[in-house]
Amino acid sequence: MKITVRAWRQAGPELPGEMTEYTVDGITPDMSFLEMLDVLNESLIVKGEEPIAFDHDCREGICGMCGVVINGRAHGPEQTTACQLHMRSFSDGDVIDVEPWRAKAFPVIKDLVVDRSAFDRIIQSGGYISVPTGSAPDAHATPVPKAAADSAFENATCIGCGACVAACPNGSAMLFTAAKVTHLNLLPQGQPERRSRVLNMVSAMDAEDFGGCTNTGECVSSCPKGIPLDSIATLNREYLSALRSQ
Ligand code: SF4
Ligand code: FES
Numbered sequence: 040m041k042i043t044v045r046a047w048r049q050a051g052p053e054l055p056g057e058m059t060e061y062t063v064d065g066i067t068p069d070m071s072f073l074e075m076l077d078v079l080n081e082s083l084i085v086k087g088e089e090p091i092a093f094d095h096d097c098r099e100g101i102c103g104m105c106g107v108v109i110n111g112r113a114h115g116p117e118q119t120t121a122c123q124l125h126m127r128s129f130s131d132g133d134v135i136d137v138e139p140w141r142a143k144a145f146p147v148i149k150d151l152v153v154d155r156s157a158f159d160r161i162i163q164s165g166g167y168i169s170v171p172t173g174s175a176p177d178a179h180a181t182p183v184p185k186a187a188a189d190s191a192f193e194n195a196t197c198i199g200c201g202a203c204v205a206a207c208p209n210g211s212a213m214l215f216t217a218a219k220v221t222h223l224n225l226l227p228q229g230q231p232e233r234r235s236r237v238l239n240m241v242s243a244m245d246a247e248d249f250g251g252c253t254n255t256g257e258c259v260s261s262c263p264k265g266i267p268l269d270s271i272a273t274l275n276r277e278y279l280s281a282l283r284s285q
Pocket of ligand 1 (some may be wrong): 196197198199201204214218261262264266
């Protein structure tokens, strides 16, 4: 396949950026989107040009690092991460636009790399349980109702990629925060800090440059892990309940 890539180039946070066009040849349908960027970067290095900076780590849909907007959609045409998106989703001759996450809370560092440390600060404010770890307990030592275990697990699959924020017209982080709060607040181990967790995490979220949630649902349709909109309802219930108990 021979494709045209129009990539956002921005040398630094305070510098202006622009879309720059490149032709990439020799792409196979089995390559991942990141491997296509590798091929493009190798050709730029050979020509003595600066390669395109993009974030990545695991390349298997786990770390959440590889977020980019592809043809106007967070992570591109499939509901998966950019590292798990394959070039078979495109056709020979396609023109593909690649941009960084567009959200005030995720400022561009360079090219396609953004600063997602706002998510870290939300986690630091309450996305944990405080228990002595010791040795691993027996699996059945703390019974958990099946429905709670299933929902906690579903929410625990959030990889912190930020696609929900990038897709949201308000730049809201509600789905991410909801996944983290719901995961821990449903489990017995999460009960001692249940109220302080939701109050602190919502407060930390509000202190960043995220927008408010207006239930558009764009977050859910772009989430590579299928975190459900119900989690936002759970977050709102947990928040109101914690406020009332103060
Ligand atoms: S909720 Fe989904 S889209 Fe948002 S950070 Fe978690 S995995 Fe990514
Ligand atoms: S590189 Fe880890 S999720 Fe894509």
